[in-house]
Amino acid sequence: MTLLDNRALNRATLARQHLLQRTAAPAPETVVAQLCGMQAQEPQEPFIGLWSRMSGFAPKQLDEALTGRTVVRTHLMRRTVHLVTAGDALAWRARHDTMLRQRVLGTYRSDLAGVDMAQLAAAGRAVMADGQPRTMRELVEAVEDRWPAPPRRALGELLVAALIPMAQLPPRGLWRRTAGVRNLPLAAWLGRDIDPLPADDGDPVGQQLLRRYLAAYGPAAGADLRAWCGLAGLPAAVKALRDELVVFRDERGRELFDLPDAPRPHPDTPAPVRFLPAFDNAVLGYHDRSRIIDDAHLGVSVAGHRVVLVDGRVAATWRVRDHRLGISPLRPLTAREEEAVRAEAGELAVFLEDDIEQIRIDTGN
Known part of the structure; x- marks a missing residue:
């Protein structure tokens, strides 16, 4: 595997x-x-x-x-x-x-x-x-x-x-x-009634949720699916669709499921800086969030902090206050990373239309 x-x-x-x-x-x-x-x-x-x-x-x-x-x-x-x-x-x-x-x-x-x-x-x-x-x-x-x-x-x-x-x-x-x-x-x-659950023992909605979740978040384990939606009764959906899925393992030994034709880019694919909102599901949509955030910073993901992805991982938090876009790194940024963060922050400042007068990266000095 x-x-x-x-x-x-x-x-x-x-x-x-x-x-x-x-x-x-x-x-x-x-x-x-x-x-x-x-x-x-x-x-x-x-x-x-x-x-x-x-x-x-x-x-x-x-x-x-x-x-x-x-x-x-x-x-x-x-x-x-x-x-x-x-x-x-x-x-x-x-x-x-x-x-x-x-x-x-x-x-x-x-x-x-x-x-x-x-x-x-x-x-x-x-x-x-x-x-x-x-x-x-x-x-x-x-x-x-x-x-x-x-x-x-x-x-x-x-x-x-x-x-x-x-x-x-x-x-x-x-x-x-x-x-x-x-x-x-x-x-x-x-203007339309809510779709009822089927009367039989099948769970087409659960199977649809699994497929859709994997398309947006996979490869992922059953525990990740449960953490995303909060539903406990989806092992039957995994079992029903297992033959349609491909199976991997992660570094922790967990079994991961995925759709056969879903994108799985090469690990060395460059990842641009991205500014994410509070509680973004790209971070929260997993039980094991280690693919995108270090264990030491897990509290950031549930405390309502907006985060910055650098090389695909949570590397800073950000906020707007008093016409200033402030960025607080969670690890030291290289000169090239800091330049990329500033560039994306400048684009974000234009989008926010907040009359942002300063972009500041807190170096801790």
Whole structure:
């Protein structure tokens, strides 16, 4: 069985994430679909993720996709808000139902003890049936006379993140817009019902998720797939598709699966500097993230820091503050690397339109 070292896995990930070369795809929804969605709990971050991946990306393209309802913000993978295509939201949501409920209950179990999930869901749907968008607080206020004991936050999280498939409506998530979350049922916003799970024992949605995940993140182990989506019941999908997949091993001895014709560039393929947004799935989409970030810096990937890839790996964090784009290396940069970081930072500054007056790399001196 062929062994793939971390550098080979890194280049495979970068190629599939459009981080080796920006894609010429004409629309954000195409790239969002190819990436299996984008982490979006911080509303402005997907714009940076798309700029780093698309040639000539302009913020109005994503604004138009959101207002045109070809992409949607919704709770999905790992119970986090993701930007996904309308089709994927409708096709995947039912498969995530159990996980979403379990994760909310895991956070608020004692607060929600004794609450009948079916009754609460029915009450919430009845409130939302008038087609009016609501904040979480407004929805809770409409049902809390029947469930006065649980804290509002617990009831609200259960309703909007688990029991009722919701879309977070624009202007939330539009470029340079600050707006609270207003929710509407996905089916109402997108004009189509959510695809039901099949009645038999098959799991075509799970198999589709596996194929799509490998196309965007592979080669990868079953544990990586589970870490990305939060679903525990996908070993059956791996088993069902095993004969269609190629199998490798990584440096830790794990079995990795991949699509036969997916790109696996030579490990020596040059990787350009890329600036990534907070919580980018190119980093978070694995259980074993060693292909892209050193173990010593794993905390950076979950703390909301924006990161810089140098030679394909997380090598710095970055931030914008007081008209200054600041870069904090996590390791010493060579003169050539620092030059490349500054050049890409200059392009980013133009995109951000923040009147950035200075690009500063913190050398620690």
